[in-house]
Amino acid sequence: MLQWLNKLSLGRGQEDWFVDALNKDFRQLEFLALDLELTSLDPQQGDILSIGYVPIIEGFICPGEGRHCLISEHSGVGDSAIIHGIRDCDTDGGHTMEDALAQLDQARQGKVLLLHHAGLDLAFLAKHQSEYGKLLAADTMQIEFQRRTRQGQPVANSLRLNQCRDRYNLPAYKAHNALTDALATAELFLAQMSYMSGQDEINLAEILRLSR
Amino acid sequence: MSEESSIEVQEIEQFLLECVPFDHLEEPLLLRAANSVKIAYHRQGTTPDLFQEENPKLFIVRSGAFEIRDQNNELVDQVDVGGYFGFPSLLTGHKVTNHCVVLEDGLLYQIDEATFQSLRRDNRIFDRFFNQAHAKRLRQAVRFKERNSQLTETVADVISRSPITIAIDATVREAAQKMTEDRVSSLLVVGDTGLSGVLTDRDLRSRVVAAGLDYSAAVSEVMTTEPITVAHDAMLFEALMIMSTHNIHHLPVVDQGAEGKEQIKGILTATDVIKHQRSEPVYLIGEASRVKDRAGLVQIAKDIPTLLRNMIARDARAEEVGRVVTTVTDAITRQLIHQAIEEYGEPPVPFAWLAFGSQGRQEQSAKSDQDNGLLLSNKVKPEHDAYFKSLASYVCDGLNECGYVYCPGDIMATTDRWRQPLNKWQECFFRWIDQPSPKALMHSSIFFDMRMIYGDEPLFENLQDSVLKRCQGNSIFLASLTHNALQLTPPLSFFKKFVLTRDGEHKNTFDMKLRGVMPVTDIARIYALATGCKEVNTLKRLQQISQGKMLALKDARDLCDAYEFISHLRLEHQGRKMAAGEKPDNYLSPEDVSSLSRHQLKDAFDVVSRSQAGLKLKFTRGMM
Incomplete structure (x- = not known):
């Protein structure tokens, strides 16, 4: 546990909060489900087009407190528009990266970040703010990988967000934007937690262990 | 918030727009509702602690299926996608005593009391909808316990007063006086052993007055002896059937007690029935007994599909x-x-x-x-x-x-x-x-x-x-029947791995008759033949068999419920087909079944499957 803590870059006074959180059940904690829309899957070449996030507070998703920030600073959406449907003109009135990151920093205070395939999105964020490179986050894709491996189920081609959701009887969402996917990730996380914990507690240390 | 606010809760808003009465909310109210939603996930088989006295909420099912039960564990409501619960305590302020059982994994939206009340205040349609839903829920609660459609009415429901009887050794004059006193057109004549006959107005007219009989003659001389009777729990249309078959207008009603001792309950007259209801089946049956030529019957038979459709639409029991x-x-x-x-x-x-x-x-x-x-x-x-x-x-x-x-x-x-x-x-x-x-x-x-x-x-x-005598104890015969009955099994894996009819026109469907209804019919027949039961109706067979030792009462009841559920689903399906102008058939595809019915169907299949296992154990032990 301590070796992970070493990897953490926490603000002053946050270490105590985190150590305390590691032993708490997920229903006593706050998470921030996060998703990005990107112009490419390569952090070296691509840019962030939008950031969406939804908090989970003590076991309940609060979509009303979610945000969707379009970013105006990027080198063109290119072919990626086919995937996310965001056109260059859509981001014209968007936020600066600095502004968007400041808002995200604000939103994630006291919350554990939650992503589906955390590595990719965190690498993009780390380009702008290096602490994201070291941040520990809960990862629904890794959790699903661990669960399926443990159950002896095949994992190849079965870990995309919608494939995972389908296994928990979660509804299919038509729209694809960072906010919808953040909501979708949050719902998947609660479903996984529900299946893993039953009546028992499941603490943050366990969640982060599975997210590695 | 900026222009982005409309995107913020897009998925939530879109879903609420598919739900009456949220689709009637003006844009700012809809946004208020969507912004207040909190989402939780619930796993099948759990009983989440949702109802807090201090903090009532409206629950909306986003996916999955849920069941609401009261403190006696009686079913109050079952809801799936787009369904609501929790609103009665929001409306009445009364303490919640219900609890929730998760039938199928799903997401529940919840809306807090302050938002719910503000929406009611600001939108009349929203307010009216939940008030009506509450009233309906109350009616439904009664219906779940005791159905009361026209068709279920029994003879006992119609006869209101206690039987008017007269002793068999009374005189005709005494009988006439009693009829005048009690303002009735018939009397039940009672002897030492119970019901001996019926005396009607018409008997007094034709057998006494017209025949010039002395008024001091005994009632027994002019009454109709060994009258045809009807059981008090017979359905009304069955009584009418007896009347029209035998051309009589007065039917003594009896209760065949458990020890076979008849108890007189009253008398049913044709006028009672006609006054009480003029529903179609009764009319149709009456007509069928009246027409004199084949062409007339063909005409009546043409109304049967309409009759069937109407009954299905009225949600009559399959039985x-x-x-x-x-x-x-x-x-x-x-x-x-x-x-x-x-x-x-x-x-x-x-x-x-x-x-x-x-x-x-x-x-x-x-x-x-x-x-x-x-x-x-x-x-x-x-x-x-x-x-x-x-x-x-x-x-x-x-x-x-x-x-x-x-x-x-x-x-x-x-x-x-x-x-x-x-x-x-x-x-x-x-x-x-x-x-x-x-x-x-x-x-x-x-x-x-x-x-x-x-x-x-x-x-x-x-x-x-x-x-029946020959069948009883004939273990090879019963084992052979059982062997056949076990060839048709319910598709247990209805949920994910639906075992379906794979070929031909009805690809990917399940034959409700062959794999749902028939297995139960077979089970009931085998038990009936093994126990010498004279009934042939599947439910009546099961009811009678459950009185004996061969089949436990609970198992018989479960099997009856399963049978009714599968048969009802089949009827609904046929009703849909007929309404669409198609040929009614028995083939159900998974997408035709709501997630709620799917869950109940699975339960029903489990019951049938367990009963088949029991049958195998009882009748084929050591033979197969």
Whole structure:
């Protein structure tokens, strides 16, 4: 546990909060489900087009407190528009990266970040703010990988967000934007937690262990 | 917030827009609702602690299925996608005593009390919707416990007053005085052993006044002796059927007590019935018993699909639908026999018209073939055959014209094999019973669901008694029947790995008759034959068998519920087909079933499957 803590870059006074959180059940904690829309899957070449996030507070998703920030600073959406449907003109009135990151920093205070395939999105964020490179986050894709491996189920081609959701009887969402996917990730996380914990507690240390 | 606010909760907003009454909210109110939503996930089989007294909420099912039960664990409501619960305590402020069971994994949206009340205040349609939903829930709670459709009304529901009786040794004058006093048109005459007869206005007129009889004569001299009676729990239309068959207007109502001791409950008159209801089935049955020619019957038969559709639309129990539709068929059959007798003269020897299969079991629905036979007295002579052949042809042709098509397997009274004297029928049954081969039994099992539609009661009882006696304790016969019954299993993996009919026109569907209804029918038949039960209706068989030791009461009840559920689903499906102008069939595809029904269907299949296992254990032990 301590070796992970070493990897953490926490603000002053946050270490105590985190150590305390590691032993708490997920229903006593706050998470921030996060998703990005990107112009490419390569952090070296691509840019962030939008950031969406939804908090989970003590076991309940609060979509009303979610945000969707379009970013105006990027080198063109290119072919990626086919995937996310965001056109260059859509981001014209968007936020600066600095502004968007400041808002995200604000939103994630006291919350554990939650992503589906955390590595990719965190690498993009780390380009702008290096602490994201070291941040520990809960990862629904890794959790699903661990669960399926443990159950002896095949994992190849079965870990995309919608494939995972389908296994928990979660509804299919038509729209694809960072906010919808953040909501979708949050719902998947609660479903996984529900299946893993039953009546028992499941603490943050366990969640982060599975997210590695 | 900026222009982005409309995107913020897009998924939530879109879903709420699909739910009445949220679709009636103005944009700012809809956004207020969507922004207040909190989402939780619940896993199947759990009973989440959702209702907090201090903090009532509106719950909306986003996915999955949920069940609400009260403090006695009675079912209050079942909801799936788009359904609501929790609103009654928001409306009334009363303490919540219900709890929730998760039937299928799903997401629940919840809206807090302050938002809910503000939406009610700001939108009248929203307010009215939940008030109405609350009122409906109250009605539904009653319905879950005790259904009260027109069709379920029994004789006991109609007779209101206690029976007006007179002693058998009273005089005619005393009887007339009592009738005047009590303002009734008939009296039940009671002797030492119970009901002895009925005395009506008409009897006094024709047998006393017109005949010039002394008014001090005993009631027993002028009453109708050994009157035909009706059970107090018989359905109203069945009583009407008896009245019209025997052309009588007064029916004593009796309660066949558990020890076989008859208790007089009252008297039912034709006027009572007519006053009480003028619903279609009763009318149709009455008409069928009245018309004098085949063309008239064909005309009546044309109304059967409408009757069926109406009953399905009224959400009648499948059991009632089966009984009503079969009663119409019975009435048509009887009337055809009457007409044949008028045409060809009185029968030379006693006979009984038998119905087999679904008509025998009183379980007909849409599109039934005819399965029938003629049982003749042993006194029949070869020269009588021409008469019975003509009678059989008249009836079978008539049925065919009425839409009950000729039996593809020729199980009809027109077939020589199925128009036989008692001893030949017995030979035939005894051969099936004594030398059972599963293959032969496959085709003959419907004969064991026989019921007399018309004719000589003792003749029929003779056959039925001898067959039932022969079956009991015949373990090889019962094992063979069981072997056949186990060939048709319910598709247990309905949920994900639906085992479906894979070929032909009905690809990826499940045959509700073959794999849902028939297995239960088979189970009930085997138990009935093993225990000498005279009933042929599946539910009645199960009810009667549960009185004995062979089948536990709880198992029998579960099986009855499962049977009713599957049959009802099948009827609904046929109703949908008919409403769409298509041919009604038995093939259900998974997407036709709501997630709620899917869950109940799975339960029903489990019950059937367990009963099949029990059957195997009881009747095939050491043989298979």
